[in-house]
Amino acid sequence: MTLAIAPQARDALENWLAAARALNGAADNTLTAYRADVVEFITFMTLHHGGTEGLGPLSRLTVSDMRAWMAHVRGGGAGSRSMARKLSAVKSFYRWLAEREGYEPTVVLSTRTPKFQKKLPRPLSQDAARAMIASVESQSLTDWIGLRDAAVVTLLYGCGLRISEALSLTGGDLPLGESLRITGKGGKERIVPVLPVARAAVARYITACPYTPEPDAALFRGARGRKLNPRLIQKVTENARMQLGLPATATPHAMRHSFATHLLSAGGDLRAIQELLGHASLSTTQAYTAVDTLHLMKVYEATHPKA
Incomplete structure (x- = not known):
């Protein structure tokens, strides 16, 4: 696909991505998605206009x-x-390009974004979340690996971490205290409290793990001592949910959703939950309000004598 893009367009794309990383703190996964979407767009427009013409096709x-x-x-x-x-990535690229090349961006920026219904997070019940952690621990025949998996999933549920954040912890984070400094998406830092149950789960794993924690090495190791692959946690939770009869939405990320929803149900402040989750926008966190409302309505309909 990139062969159809002229060098000038390729350079513009790479410069934009570098600016997104430096100025906006965009995460690597975000930049990878941006690159793929904009490459697709430039390639189409280049071929649509009859061949490689530098940045020409984008100017008109x-x-x-x-x-x-x-x-x-x-x-x-x-x-x-x-x-x-895809359109969001293209608009962002074109704003940047218009500022530097003097293009008129109205045609691109005025393109209407397709409407879609946002999917609400699907949290587990508190009992299901506890059962998931217990089941995850029992999946492996090797004791320390079972304790490792349980410790990771406990951090997802007990601290609201993303799986990438949990697996980015190093030996330098030990011993876990009452809080952790987490670097999340876009390099944004936040402080999250660590519950005693999470500290205990990590401590049990460390005691059983055959690899000595090192300050600059991953805290959670694979069987051969390398940094743990997130796919292994995804697989073990998949096995656990099938064993427990939970829906396909019971994923590692659902444990993070459950953390937020259960905090909200217990009276947690929405802005405080936003900080704990590391959401850049309160509107992202507000999705949990809808989740909690749906839960309350289901309880109402099932239990109210006049329902």
């Missing part, structure tokens, strides 16, 4: 060009959510 885009690109993406099977993500 029309409404018809944008419609053709969106039809092409739709034809490839992209849904509204995926289309919205």
Whole structure:
């Protein structure tokens, strides 16, 4: 795909990505997605205009060009959510390009984002979350690996960590205290409290682990001593949920959703939960309000005498 892009366009793309990393603190996964989406866009526009012409095709885009690109993406099977993500990346790239090249960005920026219904998080019940942790520990025939998996999932549920954040902990974070400094998406730091049950789970793992913790090495190790692959945690939770009869939505990330929802149910402040989760926007955290409301309505409908 990138072969159809002229060197000038490739350079512009890389410079934009570098700016997104430096100025906005964009995470590596975000930058990878940006690159793929914008490469697809530039490639289409270049071929749509008849071949490699440097940045020329991007300087004279029309409404018809944008419609053709969106039809092409739709034809490839992209849904509204995926289309919205791609368009967002293209608009961000084009704002940057317009500032530096003097292009008129109105055609691109005025392209309407497809509407889609945001999926609400699907948390586990408190009993299911506890059962998930217990079941995860029992999946492995090797004791220390079972304790490792349980410690990771306990951090997801007990501290609201993303799986990448839990697996980024190092021996330098030991011994775990009452709080942890976590570096999340975009390099943003936050302080999260560590419950005694989470500290105990990590301590049990460390005692049983055959690899000595090192300040600059991953805290959670694979069987051969390397940094633990997140896919292994995803797999063990998948086995546990099937054993427990939980839905397919019972993933490692669902443990983080459960952390937030259960805090909210217990009267937690929404802005405090935003800080604990490391959400850049309160609107992201507000999704949990809808989740909690849905839960309350289900309880109401099931228990109210006049329901």
